[in-house]
Amino acid sequence: MILADCIVSRCNQLLTCRGPIPKRKDDLKDVGVLANGSIASSEGKIVFVGEDEDLKKNVQLVDGGKHIDGQGYVGLPGFVDSHTHLPFAGSREEEFKLRLEGHTYQQLAEKGMGIQTTVNATREATREDLVRLSLERLDSMLTHGTTTTEAKSGYGLNIEDELKQLYAIRQANNTHPIDIVSTFMGAHEVPKEYRSRKEDYIEILTQEILPRVRENQLAEFFDVFCEEGVYSIEETRHLIRTAKAEGFKIKLHADEFAPLGGAVLAAEEGAVSADHLIAISDEGIDTLARSQTVATLLPGVSFFLMQDKKAPARKLIDKGAIVALATDFNPGSSMTESLFFVMQLAVFTLKMGVEEAVNAVTANASYALTRDQEIGSLEVGKKMDLVLCRAPHYLTLVYHFGINPIKHVIKNGNVVLKDGIVMSEKNGEA
Numbered sequence: 001m002i003l004a005d006c007i008v009s010r011c012n013q014l015l016t017c018r019g020p021i022p023k024r025k026d027d028l029k030d031v032g033v034l035a036n037g038s039i040a041s042s043e044g045k046i047v048f049v050g051e052d053e054d055l056k057k058n059v060q061l062v063d064g065g066k067h068i069d070g071q072g073y074v075g076l077p078g079f080v081d082s083h084t085h086l087p088f089a090g091s092r093e094e095e096f097k098l099r100l101e102g103h104t105y106q107q108l109a110e111k112g113m114g115i116q117t118t119v120n121a122t123r124e125a126t127r128e129d130l131v132r133l134s135l136e137r138l139d140s141m142l143t144h145g146t147t148t149t150e151a152k153s154g155y156g157l158n159i160e161d162e163l164k165q166l167y168a169i170r171q172a173n174n175t176h177p178i179d180i181v182s183t184f185m186g187a188h189e190v191p192k193e194y195r196s197r198k199e200d201y202i203e204i205l206t207q208e209i210l211p212r213v214r215e216n217q218l219a220e221f222f223d224v225f226c227e228e229g230v231y232s233i234e235e236t237r238h239l240i241r242t243a244k245a246e247g248f249k250i251k252l253h254a255d256e257f258a259p260l261g262g263a264v265l266a267a268e269e270g271a272v273s274a275d276h277l278i279a280i281s282d283e284g285i286d287t288l289a290r291s292q293t294v295a296t297l298l299p300g301v302s303f304f305l306m307q308d309k310k311a312p313a314r315k316l317i318d319k320g321a322i323v324a325l326a327t328d329f330n331p332g333s334s335m336t337e338s339l340f341f342v343m344q345l346a347v348f349t350l351k352m353g354v355e356e357a358v359n360a361v362t363a364n365a366s367y368a369l370t371r372d373q374e375i376g377s378l379e380v381g382k383k384m385d386l387v388l389c390r391a392p393h394y395l396t397l398v399y400h401f402g403i404n405p406i407k408h409v410i411k412n413g414n415v416v417l418k419d420g421i422v423m424s425e426k427n428g429e430a
């Protein structure tokens with residue numbers, strides 16, 4: 001008999017999203033549906049996934065263990081949000097209003113609004129402020145099914161405030177049930193005090209801030225905003241190579257507005273992911289398709305900026321790229337913590353299939369954080385990170401849009417969201 005301390009039985013459908021991971025092309029259409037599916041875990045790790053009859057024969061609940069009846073629910077792996085700008089202060093409603101009146105995001109950025117507004121607010125905030133804001137936002141993420149998230153710095157743009165953001169991420173990770181993977185993004189923008197001498201900032205970034213981040217093990221990834229008017233391809237290459245030499249894994253904000261060639265650079269440099277890609281070229285698509293670099297699409301951005309232009313999800317998938325989805329949660333271009341909503345947007349605005357979108361927020365998203373051995377699918381040995389949605393069928397998760405069907409979330413075998421309410425402690429069950 002297999003002993004378990006957590007069992008969820010008889011889900012209408014259990015989407016295992018089982019590997020191999022990463023998934024490309026037709027593999028993205030397979031979400032591993034188990035009708036009447038059950039799952040069990042012990043000490044946070046999955047020990048059984050299968051049909052309910054087999055569960056009954058093979059699995060025994062230990063005294064004091066918990067059992068959830070999954071009837072009426074669709075179960076799927078905890079969502080993995082591989083691109084967020086979590087620890088920022090302030091918000092940008094004023095800028096939003098101006099955009100509604102016809103000003104573009106880039107026009108406003110040129111006038112000193114945009115990222116710089118949030119940099120000012122974040123510099124003024126204390127580390128404790130950033131922790132408190134992050135924890136509130138993590139609760140919101142959990143309510144929408146996210147169990148692992150990435151979080152970037154990049155609103156400090158000097159040593160003190162970049163480190164402050166990264167320490168806030170560390171503290172939030174130690175406090176909240178959601179696991180956080182940290183990214184250093186000192187190259188998110190050129191700070192206003194260095195606009196006329198960008199080389200000096202690049203020098204500070206690579207010679208002073210980066211070593212401190214590494215010494216204190218404050219980030220696993222390094223990210224650059226490779227964009228017209230921000231960091232050029234040459235500058236980005238230099239930054240990435242320096243970060244790689246210091247042991248960082250690479251992500252890139254690539255080809256968001258202008259087709260600079262960030263996607264090709266990301267693949268050439270062995271980046272784990274190239275993100276955005278609204279303006280990617282055909283060469284970029286072909287290069288990513290042949291590479292191990294994940295194409296991370298952020299449809300919240302085109303939606304929030306009300307742009308007709310969208311990332312070419314269909315071309316990327318059909319050519320064989322590893323496609324993931326993420327929120328890009330930030331106050332300027334995608335103010336949402338809901339990866340669940342982003343999954344719906346991917347279907348409605350990027351023409352991804354529901355199955356493709358599910359795999360892109362689970363299996364492939366775990367690969368975009370190099371966590372595919374631990375999370376991203378419901379398989380024996382992986383973490384018991386499970387989302388339970390009140391729905392008859394997984395298609396309903398997108399078909400019935402604009403509502404939140406997520407009722408329960410289990411993280412590491414602990415119930416951390418119960419009937420839509422966040423449980424308070426790191427280990428769940430308040």
Ligand code: NIG
Pocket residue numbers: 114115118225253256301328330331332333334
């Ligand atoms: O990923 N593109 C650059 N950075 C963010 C936007 C940040 C902001 O506007 O504050 C993004 O879209």
Ligand code: FE
Pocket residue numbers: 083084085253328330
């Ligand atoms: Fe971003």
